[in-house]
Amino acid sequence: VRGGVPEAILGDGKTPAEVAALAATAVETTGRVIATRVTGAQVAAIRRRLAADHPGTTIRWRERSNVVVGHAPDFEPPRLEADVGIVTAGTSDAVPAGEAAAIVGEMGARVGRIDDVGVAGIARLLDRLDDIRAHDVIIVAAGREGALPTVVAGLVDVPVIGLPVSTGYGQGGDGEAAALGMLQSCTALTTVNVDAGFTAGAQAGLIARQLDAARGKRP
Amino acid sequence: VRGGVPEAILGDGKTPAEVAALAATAVETTGRVIATRVTGAQVAAIRRRLAADHPGTTIRWRERSNVVVGHAPDFEPPRLEADVGIVTAGTSDAVPAGEAAAIVGEMGARVGRIDDVGVAGIARLLDRLDDIRAHDVIIVAAGREGALPTVVAGLVDVPVIGLPVSTGYGQGGDGEAAALGMLQSCTALTTVNVDAGFTAGAQAGLIARQLDAARGKRP
Amino acid sequence: VRGGVPEAILGDGKTPAEVAALAATAVETTGRVIATRVTGAQVAAIRRRLAADHPGTTIRWRERSNVVVGHAPDFEPPRLEADVGIVTAGTSDAVPAGEAAAIVGEMGARVGRIDDVGVAGIARLLDRLDDIRAHDVIIVAAGREGALPTVVAGLVDVPVIGLPVSTGYGQGGDGEAAALGMLQSCTALTTVNVDAGFTAGAQAGLIARQLDAARGKRP
Amino acid sequence: VRGGVPEAILGDGKTPAEVAALAATAVETTGRVIATRVTGAQVAAIRRRLAADHPGTTIRWRERSNVVVGHAPDFEPPRLEADVGIVTAGTSDAVPAGEAAAIVGEMGARVGRIDDVGVAGIARLLDRLDDIRAHDVIIVAAGREGALPTVVAGLVDVPVIGLPVSTGYGQGGDGEAAALGMLQSCTALTTVNVDAGFTAGAQAGLIARQLDAARGKRP
Amino acid sequence: VRGGVPEAILGDGKTPAEVAALAATAVETTGRVIATRVTGAQVAAIRRRLAADHPGTTIRWRERSNVVVGHAPDFEPPRLEADVGIVTAGTSDAVPAGEAAAIVGEMGARVGRIDDVGVAGIARLLDRLDDIRAHDVIIVAAGREGALPTVVAGLVDVPVIGLPVSTGYGQGGDGEAAALGMLQSCTALTTVNVDAGFTAGAQAGLIARQLDAARGKRP
Amino acid sequence: VRGGVPEAILGDGKTPAEVAALAATAVETTGRVIATRVTGAQVAAIRRRLAADHPGTTIRWRERSNVVVGHAPDFEPPRLEADVGIVTAGTSDAVPAGEAAAIVGEMGARVGRIDDVGVAGIARLLDRLDDIRAHDVIIVAAGREGALPTVVAGLVDVPVIGLPVSTGYGQGGDGEAAALGMLQSCTALTTVNVDAGFTAGAQAGLIARQLDAARGKRP
Amino acid sequence: VRGGVPEAILGDGKTPAEVAALAATAVETTGRVIATRVTGAQVAAIRRRLAADHPGTTIRWRERSNVVVGHAPDFEPPRLEADVGIVTAGTSDAVPAGEAAAIVGEMGARVGRIDDVGVAGIARLLDRLDDIRAHDVIIVAAGREGALPTVVAGLVDVPVIGLPVSTGYGQGGDGEAAALGMLQSCTALTTVNVDAGFTAGAQAGLIARQLDAARGKRP
Amino acid sequence: VRGGVPEAILGDGKTPAEVAALAATAVETTGRVIATRVTGAQVAAIRRRLAADHPGTTIRWRERSNVVVGHAPDFEPPRLEADVGIVTAGTSDAVPAGEAAAIVGEMGARVGRIDDVGVAGIARLLDRLDDIRAHDVIIVAAGREGALPTVVAGLVDVPVIGLPVSTGYGQGGDGEAAALGMLQSCTALTTVNVDAGFTAGAQAGLIARQLDAARGKRP
Ligand SMILES: Nc1ncnc2c1ncn2[C@@H]1O[C@H](COP(=O)(O)O)[C@@H](O)[C@H]1O
Ligand SMILES: Nc1ncnc2c1ncn2[C@@H]1O[C@H](COP(=O)(O)O)[C@@H](O)[C@H]1O
Ligand SMILES: Nc1ncnc2c1ncn2[C@@H]1O[C@H](COP(=O)(O)O)[C@@H](O)[C@H]1O
Ligand SMILES: Nc1ncnc2c1ncn2[C@@H]1O[C@H](COP(=O)(O)O)[C@@H](O)[C@H]1O
Ligand SMILES: [Mg+2]
Ligand SMILES: [Mg+2]
Ligand SMILES: [Mg+2]
Ligand SMILES: [Mg+2]
Ligand SMILES: [Mg+2]
Ligand SMILES: [Mg+2]
Ligand SMILES: [Mg+2]
Ligand SMILES: [Mg+2]
Structure with a gap:
C-alpha cells in the first residue's frame, strides 16, 4: 500500500526458510524487507537467500x-x-524501543533517543525535558510499573504513545503491570501491547507522515 | 496548561457537591468546565452552582x-x-464515542461520525469508506470482539485509535475481549482503556493540534 | 464407535513407547491410526512399531x-x-488448520483451503469470497485478535466454526484474545479451544456426515 | 439476508425506546422481530410501538x-x-436453553427438549438416550462444572454444541468453569459463550438449514 | 495486646447490631473502639448502644x-x-487515606497530609517536597496507574508504604493496576492491599512506635 | 507425628544434595523416606547417600x-x-494417580485402581461400577474438563476426592478447567490442587485410618 | 438415594414459586426438605406451600x-x-459454617463448634485445641488469607476439610486468596469452593456415615 | 544518594557484558557493587571486569x-x-530470604535468621518466639499458602514485612496464593512482590536506618 505502514515480517513461530522466502518476496515487490522478533538463524537464512536472489541488497541487523x-x-x-x-526508563527497555526506532526510521521520520530516565529518579527526567520536548510525537517505553509515559505525558503538549516492556517478575510481571498502568493513565496517553515496538513505531510514523504532508503544503 | 489537553472532571466516585465545586473552579480559572461520566444529580448540582457563581455560563449536557x-x-x-x-460498530458504542466526540470538539477539531458499520456486515463498512477516509485521524469504537479498528486500520493511511467498549457478556465480556483484540491487532493501531472516550478524544485532539500548527505555518 | 468421530491419540505428555503402543492397538482394532500433536520421536516410534507389528501400513506424517x-x-x-x-488468516495458522484438515479428510469429506486472507487486508478476503462460499461448512483459523471468523460468518450462509490460534504476545497473547473474541462474536459462530484443530475438524466432519446421509437418501 | 440467521435485537444496554424503534424497523423490513435479553419495560415499549405502527402483529413473550x-x-x-x-442439566439452564429454542424455532427447525438430566445422576440421562438420539443436531446447556455436553457428545453420533450457563459461585462461578470445561472437552464439541443461547440456536439452525436443503433435493 | 496495633472492627458484612455489640465490648475492655468501613446504619447502632452502656463516650465519625x-x-x-x-494523588484517594490517618492518629503519631500531588502534574509534587520530607515514614495513596508511591520513594530517604486505591475502570480498574504497579516498583516500597488504609496506617504506626521508643531512650 | 500423615520431601526446587540430606534424616528418624516430584538426579543422589549412611534400606522408585x-x-x-x-480418566492421569497410590500405600491402606474410564465414553465407567463401589473412599483423577469425579460421586455413597490433572491446552489448560470444574461440582466432592496426588492420597489415608480405628474397636 | 447425601434445593436464581414447588415435592417423596442460599421471600413461599400441602411439617429457618x-x-x-x-476464624465465617452445620446435622452426625480462633491470634486457637481434637473429622472455615485450615491440619490427626469464605476485598478478595491458599496448603487438606458449606458438610457427613457403619459393626 | 537504599543491578535480562560494565561503574562511583538475580555467567564477567579495572575489590557470591x-x-x-x-517457612524460601539478608547486611543492620518454622507445624514456630521477638523489624518469607507472616505478625509488636516466595504448583502456584494471602492478611503486614527479597530487605534497612538515627541522637 503506497504511503502507509511498510509491511514487516514477524519472525515469531516461523522457520528460517519461511522467513527467508517472505524476505525475498518483500525485496522483490517493494525493494525493502523489514523483519522483527527475528532469531540469529532467521537472519542467517535471510542473508543467504538475499545474497543469492537479490545480490547487492544491504542488510542491517x-x-x-x-x-x-x-x-x-x-x-x-x-x-x-x-x-x-x-524515551526509555532503563536499559531493559532497549529491545522494544529499538524495534520502534527501526520502524520509525524506515518510515522516514527523524528519531531522537532519551534513555535511562525512569521515574524512580525523577531528576534525571527533568534534566532531559528540553530534549524530550523537541519532538512532534513521543514514544515512551517502560517496564515494571510502567509509570514513565504518564509522567512524560504530563510534561509535554504533543501526542505520547506508551510502550509497555516485558520486564518485572511476580504479580504483574512480564509487562502486565506496565500495560495496565498505561491503560489506566489519567493523561491523554494511547497504548500498544507489551513489547509491541513495531506498533508504537508505526503509529508514530503515521502521525509523522501526516505532519510531513501538512508541512509540505507550505509553499 | 495553555495548548494541551483541557482539564476534565471525572464524575466517578465524587459527590454532586464536590463535582460542582470543581466545576466552579474550572470556569473561574479557564472559562470552561468539562465533566465526564456524570450522573443526573451531578449535572443538577453543577447547574445550580454555576447559575449562582457564574451566571451566563452556557451549559450543554x-x-x-x-x-x-x-x-x-x-x-x-x-x-x-x-x-x-x-467510527462506531453499533448503537451500544454511542456512550464512549460521544464522550470522545465531546473532547475532540472542545479541543477545536471538526468531528465526523460514521456509525453502525460493525464487522459482521462488512458491506456497510465498505459503503462508507470514502467518508471514513476524509479525516486526518480516526477513532474507532467497538465492543464485544472489537475487530472494527483492525479492519479500518487496514483500509486507511492515517493514524487510527482503538476505543474498546464495555459491551458483551460471559467470557471476555465488558470490553475485555475488545481491549485484548485491539492490543493484539496486527495493524498500527494504538489503544485506550475500555470506555475511555476521553483519552481517545484527547489523543486525537493532540494530533489535530499538531496538524493545525503544521498547516498554520503555511504563509 | 461406528460412524462417529475416529479415535485419535493425543501426543502431548505421552512417551514415544506409549504412543506407539496405542498406535498399534488402533491399527489392529480399526485399521487406522491418527495421532495429533506428535513429536518427531513419537513418529519414529510409531513407524518402528507398525513396521514390526503391522507391516504394509502406509504412514503419512x-x-x-x-x-x-x-x-x-x-x-x-x-x-x-x-x-x-x-480458511486461515496467515501462515502462523497453518499448524492447527492442517490438524483440522487431516481430521476432516480422515472422516471422508472434501477439504478446500483458502489461505492468507486476514482482516488487516479485507480486499484479499473479498477476492476469495466465491471460493469460500463453495463449501457446506467452514472452519476459520485466526490468531492474535481472531476477527476473521466473525467477518467470514457475516459473509456466508453456512455454519462457521472459529478456530483460535496460539499466536500473539503480551496481553491476550497465545490465542487468548482470539478465543475471547470468537466467543464474543455477534454472529452465529461456534468456537473450539485454542489450537484445537482436531475438535474443529471433527465437528465439521460430523456435520459433513449428516449432510452426506441426507444427500444419500436421494434416490 | 435471505436464508441465513434472522436479525435479532440484543436488549442489553438499550433504552426501551431504542429497542421499540429497532423492533418497528425490523417488522417493517422483514415482517418479524426477535429481541433477546429483554426486560419487561422493553417488552412493554415494543408492544406499544408495534400496536401503533404495525397493528395486527402477534407478539409472543x-x-x-x-x-x-x-x-x-x-x-x-x-x-x-x-x-x-x-438438553439441559437443571432448571437453572432454562433461560439460555429457552433463548436457543426460540431462535431455532424461528429458523424453522423442529425443537425437542430433554430437561433435567445433569451428570450428577447419570441414570436419568441414560433413560432419555433414545429421545436425545432422535435429533439431527443437539445443543446441551449446562452450568457449574458444565460436564453434560461432553457426556452427551460421547453418546451420540451427531454434532453437539455446548452452551455454558452462568450458574455457580466462587472460583469458576458465573459459567466460567462450564465454558472452560467445554473448551477442554475431549469430544468433538464446539462451544458458544456463557448464556449465548442465541448463538447456539443460530448455529444449530444453520446446520438444520443445510440438512433441509440436502433432504429437499430428494425428488 | 499492650503496645501493638489497636483492635479495629471491620464493618463489612456485619449487621448493625453485631457491630454495636463488638463496639460495646471494645470500649469495656480497652476504653476505645475503632470501626472501619462502616455504614451510616452501623454508626447509628454504635451510638445508641454506647449511649446506653457507656455514657460519656465521645464518638467521632x-x-x-x-x-x-x-x-x-x-x-x-x-x-x-x-x-x-x-500523601495522596487526587480527591478519590481521600477515603483510604483518611482511614490510614485515623489509625495512625489513634496509635499516637502525628499525621501530616500532602494532597493532590498526582504524577500527571509532577510540578505540584516537587513544590511540596520539603513538606513530604519532614516525616519519619510516609504512606502514599494512589489509584488508577498508582505511580505516585514509586516517584515519592525515589525522592525521600525514609520508609514509604504504597496504598493502592480502588479507582479506575476497564482493564486494571478498581485498583488492580495500582496494586500491581506498586508491587512492581523498582524502589524500596512495601505495599498493602487495595483500599487497605487500616493496614498501611497500622504498619506506619508500628514504625512510629519503634522510633518513639528509640528516641525515648535518650536521657 | 505418630499416627498422622507421614512426612514427605517435595523434590521441586531442591538440589539433589539437599534432597539426599533430607532423605537421610528421614530414614534416621522415622525408618522411612518418601519423596515426591523427584527427578532422576535426585533419586540417584538419594540412592548414593542412603547406601552410604543407611545400608540395607530398600528403595523403590x-x-x-x-x-x-x-x-x-x-x-x-x-x-x-x-x-x-x-479412578483415572485416561493414561495422562497416571502421574498424580500414582503419587496418590504411593502415599495411600505407605499409610497402610489397600489400594484398588480403576483406570481409563473417562466421561467421553460413559459405558466403560458403568462397566466398572461394582469395582469402584468396593472401596471405602475414592480418589478420582481427571484432567482437561475434569468431569469424572462429579459423575463418580453421583454413583457412589462414600467420600470422593477430586484430583485435577495438569492436562489440556489453551483456555483452561494445565488443569485449570479441571480444578474449577471440581470446585463447581454439584456433588459432595472435595478437591485438592492440580496434580496434588500427595494431598489426595494423604486425606484418603487419614479417612482410612479413622475407619481402621473404628473397625479395630470391634472386639 | 438411600444412605447418601440428602437432596438440597439451591435457592440461587430460582423464583419463590419454583423453590416452594421443589420443596413440596421433596417433602412428599422423602419426608424432608433442605434448601440453601435462600432469601426471605423464598422461605415465605415455602412456608405457605407446605402449610397448604403438607400441614404439620416443622420448618426451621x-x-x-x-x-x-x-x-x-x-x-x-x-x-x-x-x-x-x-472451626471458624471469625464472625464473618458464620454463614457458610452454619450451612455446613445444618447439612452435617441433617445427615445425623453430632456437630461441635469452635469459633473465633483465627490465625492472627494463635493463642486462642491453642486454647481450644482439646475441643478441636475431640472430633472425628473437622471442617475449618476461613476467609481473607484462609490460613486457619492449614494450621489446624498441622495440629490434628484426623481429616480436615477447608471451607474458604467470601470475605476480604481488593486483590484476592471475595474468598479467592482463601481458596488458593487452601489448595496450596502443605498439609493433607482437601478443599471445597468458596462459601460451599453444603459441600463441606456433605463430605464430612459421608465420612461420618462410614465411621458410624464401621463402629456399628462392633458386636 | 547518600543515606538511602544502595543501588543494585538487577541481573534479569541483561547480558554478562552489560552487568559487568554496570558493576565497574558502581565500584568506581560508590566503592561497592550489589547485583541480584545473577547467573553464573554474569558473576564470572563481573569478576573478570573488576579484576582488570578495580583490582583488590573483594567479591562475595x-x-x-x-x-x-x-x-x-x-x-x-x-x-x-x-x-x-x-524468618522462613521452609528450605525453598532460602533464595529470596538470602537476597533480603544480603541487602539488609549491606545497609549495615544486623541480621538474625529463624528458619524452617512453617505454619503446618506451629510448635516449631512457638519454640523460636523469643528469638523472633529479639528484632526491631522482621521479614517473613513464605511460599505456597504464605500464612506464616500473618501468624508471626499476630505474635510480635514490631513491623513485619511479608515476602511471598514462588513455590507451589497448580492453582495459585508460583507465589500467587502467597502474595494474595499476605495482601489479605488481617494483621498490620505490608507486602512486597513474589521473590522480591531486595525490596523487603531495602525497606527493612530503611526502618533500621531511622531507628539507628533515633538511637544515635542519644547523648
Ligand atoms: N514486532 C511486531 N509486533 C507486532 N506486529 C508486528 C510485528 N512485526 C510485524 N508485525 C505486523 O504483523 C504483520 C506480519 O504478520 P505475519 O503475516 O505473521 O508475518 C505485519 O504486516 C505487521 O503488520
Ligand atoms: N489435538 C487434539 N486436540 C484436542 N483433542 C484431541 C486431539 N487429539 C486427540 N484428541 C481427543 O483426545 C482423545 C485422546 O486423548 P488421550 O486418551 O489422552 O490420547 C481422543 O479420543 C480425541 O477425542
Ligand atoms: N507432591 C506434593 N504435593 C503437595 N505437597 C507435598 C508433596 N510432597 C510433599 N508435600 C508436602 O510438602 C511438605 C514438604 O515440603 P518441603 O519442606 O518443601 O519439602 C511435606 O511435609 C508434605 O506435607
Ligand atoms: N532483585 C531485585 N528485585 C527487585 N528490584 C531490584 C532487584 N535488584 C535490584 N532492584 C532494583 O531495580 C533497580 C535496577 O534496575 P536496572 O536498571 O534494570 O538494573 C535497582 O536500582 C533496584 O532499585
Ligand atoms: Mg517504569
Ligand atoms: Mg466489534
Ligand atoms: Mg485475526
Ligand atoms: Mg453440569
Ligand atoms: Mg496515580
Ligand atoms: Mg475428564
Ligand atoms: Mg484466615
Ligand atoms: Mg506458608
Missing part, C-alpha cells in the same frame, strides 16, 4: 532489538519532515 | 454520553484546521 | 501440523458427499 | 427466557425438515 | 473515610514522638 | 509417578483395615 | 446461614455415631 | 541467593544500631 532491515540497491528510503522522540 | 460542558460568556473556543473521524 | 496418520493395507477410507472449507 | 418475538400478519415462518434437540 | 472512633471518658490516647506523612 | 520410597531394614509398614479406590 | 429445613411429622432423622467439628 | 556483592579495598561498610529478623 539490529541484534539488540531483533530487527533486520534490507534495502535493494535502488531502494529510495522516504524522508519525512517530522521528529519522533523515543 | 450530552445525556447519552454522560458529558457536561459549560462555557463562560466570554470563553472563546479553539478552532483547529483538522478533521477527526469517529 | 504431516510434519507442519504435527499429525500422523496410518492406514492398514485393507483400510477403506470413508468418502462423504460434502465440502468443508478451511 | 417467553418471559422465562427474556425473548420476545413478533410476527406481522402476513409473515410466513420458515419450516425446515430437521430436528434440533436441546 | 469521619464520614468521608467510613471510620468511627469512640473514647471512654477516662481513655488516655497514646502520644508518640514520630511523624507520619500521608 | 515409581518412575512414572516421580515418587521414591525407602524403608530401613527394620521399618514396619502400617496395615489398615480399609480400601481406597483410585 | 437458620436465617444467619440462609438455610431452611422442613421435616414432615413422621420424618425420622438419622443418628450417626460420629462427631464433626466446625 | 551468595550462590544460593543469586546475589553478588563487591567492595573496593577502601569501601567502608555502614554499621547500624538495629536488628532485622528474617
